[in-house]
Amino acid sequence: xxxxxxxxxxxxxxxxxxxxxxxxxxxxxxxxxxxxxxxxxxxxxxxxxxxxxxxxxxxxxxxxxxxxxxxxxxxxxxxxxxxxxxxxxxxxxxxxxxxxxxxxxxxxxxxxxxxxxxxxxxxxxxxxxxxxxxxxxxxxxxxxxxxxxxxxxxxxxxxxxxxxxxxxxxxxxxxxxxxxxxxxxxxxxxxxxxxxxxxxxxxxx
Numbered sequence: 001x002x003x004x005x006x007x008x009x010x011x012x013x014x015x016x017x018x019x020x021x022x023x024x025x026x027x028x029x030x031x032x033x034x035x036x037x038x039x040x041x042x043x044x045x046x047x048x049x050x051x052x053x054x055x056x057x058x059x060x061x062x063x064x065x066x067x068x069x070x071x072x073x074x075x076x077x078x079x080x081x082x083x084x085x086x087x088x089x090x091x092x093x094x095x096x097x098x099x100x101x102x103x104x105x106x107x108x109x110x111x112x113x114x115x116x117x118x119x120x121x122x123x124x125x126x127x128x129x130x131x132x133x134x135x136x137x138x139x140x141x142x143x144x145x146x147x148x149x150x151x152x153x154x155x156x157x158x159x160x161x162x163x164x165x166x167x168x169x170x171x172x173x174x175x176x177x178x179x180x181x182x183x184x185x186x187x188x189x190x191x192x193x194x195x196x197x198x199x200x201x202x203x204x205x
Contacts, residue, residue, distance in 0.1 A: 052080025
């Protein structure tokens with residue numbers, strides 16, 4: 001079995017790049033507007049979502065590449081917080097664009113889902129367990145969070161996917177509130193709770 005972990009919504013642990021850095025121009029949209037480069041401004045908003053980064057490729061005759069947006073096939077990352085929030089704060093967006101980007105931020109950058117995918121051969125039932133460490137209260141050693149069963153012909157291979165939502169990572173802590181804590185999460189995939197195939201990540205809340 002081969003295990004992949006895909007963040008279907010930009011994971012909390014990696015939002016620091018968006019929160020912690022500030023472009024010199026305060027945002028690519030503001031930069032192009034100040035330069036009166038309105039064609040490039042429109043290009044920034046492909047698929048009605050602002051690009052996170054701009055790459056000026058000198059090796060390719062100055063071609064401009066727009067990264068961290070839905071059309072970005074180079075990084076696979078679809079959204080970035082900073083340019084959207086800066087464009088909203090600076091009132092560079094129209095009211096309609098402001099509302100649409102706020103909706104995207106809420107859907108994609110708040111309480112992200114985690115998708116775990118793996119290639120399976122010669123096994124019909126797969127379980128996913130998680131373990132959380134560094135919590136305010138003692139958690140189970142491994143908690144069953146997913147189960148998949150399907151017919152696979154001899155010698156064939158198929159892909160199995162599991163999704164872990166923010167609610168599935170929440171629990172009652174010492175403050176007696178049901179919520180997610182800043183923890184280390186280990187994910188185990190296999191035919192039972194003794195599975196050795198695993199990966200881990202850290203939630204930075």
